[in-house]
Amino acid sequence: MAAQLVEDQVTCSICLDRYRDPVTLPCGHSFCGGCMQDSWRCWEKTCPECRQPFPEGTKLCRSVTLSTLLKTLPLELQAQEAAIPRPEPGAGHGARCPRHGRPLEFFCRTDGLCVCSACTVHECRHHERALLDVERRVREDQLRARAAVARQQVTQAETQLQELQQQSSQIESSACTLTSVVSSRFSSLLQALEKLQASTLRNIEVAKKQALDQALSEIQRLTDHLEVLSQYDHSVQDLLGQVDDSSFFQELQQLSEPVESPGPLTTPQWDEEQQLSSMNEMLGPLCELLLEEKPPRVAGKAARAGPVALGPSPPVSSAMCPLRKKLWQNYRNLTFDPDTANQYLYLSHKDQQVTHHFQAQGPARPGSFELWQVQCAQSFRTGQHYWEVRTSDHSVTLGIAYPKLSRRKVGTHTDNIGRGPSSWGLCIQEDSIQAWHNGKAQRLHGVPGRLLGIDLNLTSGYLTFYSLEPQTQLLHTFHALFSQPLFPVFWLLEGRTLTLCHQPEAKPPPGPREEASALI
Template sequence: MASPVSQKLEEKLVCSICLELFRVPVTLPCGHNFCKCCISDHWHKQEQVPTGAEKGYTCPECRRGFEQRPYLEKNVTLCSVVELARDGEARVSGTERCEVAQGELCPQHGRPLELYCQDERRCICCICTVRQCQRHRRVLFEEERSKKQALLKESLEKAQEESKRIEQVMQKLEEQTRSIKDSSEGLKSVILSKFALLKKALEDCQWQTVARIEQEQAAALGRVEEDWSLMKDRLDLLGQHRERAECLLACPNHRTFLQEFPLLPSPEILKVPVPTEFDVASMVKPIAEILTDVSRLLLEDLPGSVAPKAPDPIGQDHRNLTFDPKTANKYLELSKGNRKAKHSPSAVCGQQEHGPRFEPWQVLCTQGYGHGHHYWEVKVSSHSVVLGVTYRSLPWEGQQGHKFNIGLNGGSWGLQVREDCYLAWHEGRREKIQEQLYKNLGVSLDYGKGLLSFYGVGKRMQLIHSFHNVFTEPLYPVFWLCEGRTVTLCQRE
């Protein structure tokens, strides 16, 4: 590496016009040196002034002026020094360049890299200091390395501290991983044990209920069989009596007829046995409320809390309903296809069917549904309507204090649409539901699950309310309409 003295010497051997080593150096009267061709070109440009303008010659370094163009003589001493510098540069490009690693030479000038330019952040040679980096901040390698080394040590210390911190965090994460695994495994064990206990309790209750039903069934069938055997024996005796009576009637001999007649007893009138009652509802009643609560918990509350999902009650189970005109209240006017009911209080509708009909403003549908899943939709004109399902045994009469009887007993379930909310009715108890009011309402009946749900039908299905129960008879859709209201049964292909 060249010394600072050598570096400064080489800087003095560079022409300030072409920034190259002097070529035929000449000295001006002011003492500054230039290449002969460079200063000649410079003065030649000064001579190219417009006619009439004052001509002059100046030194490019000190700006000293000369009235006449100075005579240029070769600076022999300086020329010799430049030649020595050129010889040294040639040696560097030759033998020394082979000894210096490629990365230690300037890629532009082939000179050894001796200084560091802080502005361009790169190592430079002595020629770079005169050309590209003449006005830049330049320092020795040792000085710049000292600064960079201090920064690197500081960075290394920070990296070591950060590494320790990350290792501590990773250790805590490993501890959290073990804790999470241990906690989850323990929780799974508790949950599995709890559900196994509940499952066994449900299975025990199931078998006890089924055994009781089978026991009651066997007892009822036994009573029916006894009555049947009694009737069969009596029928056989009546058959024998009929045969003897027919033979006696056919006897031609009066004496024989008169003698045999007293021996033929008159048949006794046997009292017809009372039909054996087999009340399914009474057998389910002791656990009906429990099953209702369990059903709501398992089918609605528990799945909703573990993995909520949007309802999809329709599927392929849509049912096209029709109103039963024989059941319609006299103020309910039905359309020609029995798919639209309107409450017309101004006149009694002319219906020709006979039989019981509702005293409240109600009407049943013709269709009744048992096992399986069923879905239907209705469109209501406004609020003040009730829609629901019922067993066929729904009373025809109204109940005091109520305009409708849907949901007032244990065999019917209803949803009342009010102006500001919904009311869910069953067994005379109501539950208020704050939900958006819909014109189109869907009813989903899953008979086997004992699940009856009401939905608002819009851009998406919105569950309004669900009933959970144990159904024991076919269920019929039923409706109540206030004055001026209309209910339309929606149809699908």
Template sequence: MASQGPQKLEEKLVCSICLEMFGTAVTMPCGHNFCMKCINNHWDKEEKEASLDKKDYTCPDCRQRFKKRLELRKNVALCSVVELIRSEEVQASSTERKTPANGARCSRHGQPLKLYCQEDKMCICCMCTVKECRDHHSILFEEERKRKEDSSERLKSGILQKFVHLMKELEECERGAVDKIEQEQATALGQVEENWSQLQDHLAMLTQHQQKAQELLTCVDNMKFLEEFLLLPSPSSLGVLPAVEFNVASTMDSTAKILTEVSKLLLEDLPNSLNPKAADAETKESTEPKVPAVVKAGPALPECELRAELLRDHQNLTFDPDTANKYLQLSNQNQKAKHTHSPDGLCEDHADRFELWQVLCSQSYSQGRHYWEVRISSHSIILGVTYKKIQRKKQAGRSFSIGLDGLSWGLQIREDCYLAWHKGQSHKIMEPLYKCLGVSLDYGTGILSFYGIGDKMKLLHSFHCVFTEPLYPVFWLCEGRTITLCQQN
């Protein structure tokens, strides 16, 4: 009940014309109070609307008429009360423009909180609607809650329907792609069976001809031999059989490109959109200039949960000496490669040998999950994976071929940043220089990831692809650089 006193007092201090607390309060002879400005404006309006011979002035509350325009004076006592109320309200407003903790009543006016101001995003009382929130849009609590709940349900329903539709379309695309591959496979197998049938028929004919020839050779009668030899038909030529083609990768190239984009959208962009703070932090961190630094990895690498998981798929690699450029010296049982200043004079020419400063590993992968780690001496090195038919010859203006076509994917380690290469396009990554790097390949899902290993493990970049051929680890080394393939027991 104590809180109703100030509230009732404030109601008595409101001008019935402007619905605000009195400015300069004046009192009419009839006892009603108004702002001096408001009552004068009221009378000015009455003067304009009245005829010249009939002018009278009324009280807006009780409509009492006065023949002459009154000269009203400031009600000093009433103005003092208004000023006192205003000073208390100013002090309270500095800390009370928040939703009340147990918002049963408005802390400014003492009335029950029944409305929600959509502009100020706060709970208000009826007095707030004629004062602070007079021009704002306000609704009942129940309506605002229902509006928010309905909006949330519509959004959830829309998202669920979109996911259901996308999954249905993906299933249709999956069936279409599988049917296409099976159709190509059936066509190729059908051609193989037809060729095999022709070979079988030709073999039977040749066998029959061989038998007749052998029988003729056993004939001792020369005249009979000569007569039957003339009747012996010569075997017909089989001719060139139709080629068996099964190059479904080229026919599914457009589908592979779409799946690559879908993979990135689902595995990177969508999770970032659901967690915008993390995505914004990562974007901000990547765009801010960084001072180049070297993260030194000692003999003992960090044992974190991510690395422990990746090491389950670790593969011990070795360099393939038949592919190594003649300036790349292999040692330590082909586990270490160094770019020397002079070529290896004993290096034999080989069809697989790179003219570029590159080398493949002997191991290749066409299924499953695999992980390997390398140590590098410095920057100016590229590591990645490639199909075996990667470009080996030198081309004008190019010092490497990793990532410059659709056959390979690479990460270039530069002094101040990293460049992720594929199809001749690069993506810049602002991270410090790591001396130890990890490569994770999930062939089935088409994800190739590169990690920096220092005090902690950092994902540098991921490629999303559809792999169609066996993949070989590949490396490029600038002059004086060294790469060591890490081995696990």
């Protein structure tokens, strides 16, 4: 008991340990010299015990009495202090510090350890610390939040798994239905071809019979004529062999006149080209039906003649594939909207061509894109529309967007076409093609040419991109229920040029009245 009382008298009330270089304040309370200096650096100059303030310039004086007392303390006290049991860390709420034997009341965030008050003064003096129970609540809240996130991920994964299972079932059902439809179509096609073959062979047989009958008739006519001529020749020869003159003249008077010439030969009516032409006429609708089925992966050779930029286009070539001929029925001539063009984009050729310059063309216009983008002046609400563009190189994006597409840069992307729900875009890079919508990208296969076609069908709800050189190739199709007017929009990298191709016979986009009438 006496040892404990002595120990209490030589314990600093700040670090709860024996005095180290003890100092005594004017108010009479004593503390460790280091503890007091730390206290005065962090707080105002007051006594930690009685809160008596001290004027500026007050110096800490060493307590000679306490220093001498500490040196003369019996060694037994030190032995008793060393004999205090040190509980292991983590022994529960009553755990004590293994170094100082004091309760673990704090948490050192720097070291990630539970510490006592003495540790906060010495070892963890300059570390970030917090009360143990406060830190425990914070960590528990964090752990609960992580568990909630994990549960959400589990729910999301289960939902995705269920969706994939449903999609797999739908794919299997769709494939089964598609197989049945394709088999039925090919069966019908084979039946049609068989009927066509039988009909064609019958026609050939009829034409052959007619031609052979004509030939047989001519052969019979010529044979009869030859027989008459032969009989006449025999009569003439007999007459020439007559010796008696009286008999000669008598028989000569009875000799009939020679038969008339048979006339021109009637050629049998037989024409192979006509038979083949008839067959081709019957096969033509079937071939067109197959070519016009959508979506065609490769519809055939594209004509090099097509809509050319910045000048009149030649008429549709007969060598152009049927798909592109059909798309041209809804061709639209578009122009760029100068008010939307980024200040680095230069419009020319009656706003049909845009070039990305390395220097700004002037101050930004109100309502223009902060990104390297430009929008067309025309928009579409209903119907089907098709346009073509020519690019100078890769690193361009083609797309459509609702009027609410943001003009400002959001995030780290250099363009916003397809980055949100209000736009759809096809990004063409040097080594890849990506289809973007609602912030999700789908990597595509193929290497597109410089001439590209865009087909927008608001009635059926699809947007299709085509590469037109060296052949017509479908790149990607978006399916959506478009609910607002749509504007063509483009992005291009520095040094790139993009041209809107014009076709002289193209129809202008329908106006509001035509759109309203189309909806009735």
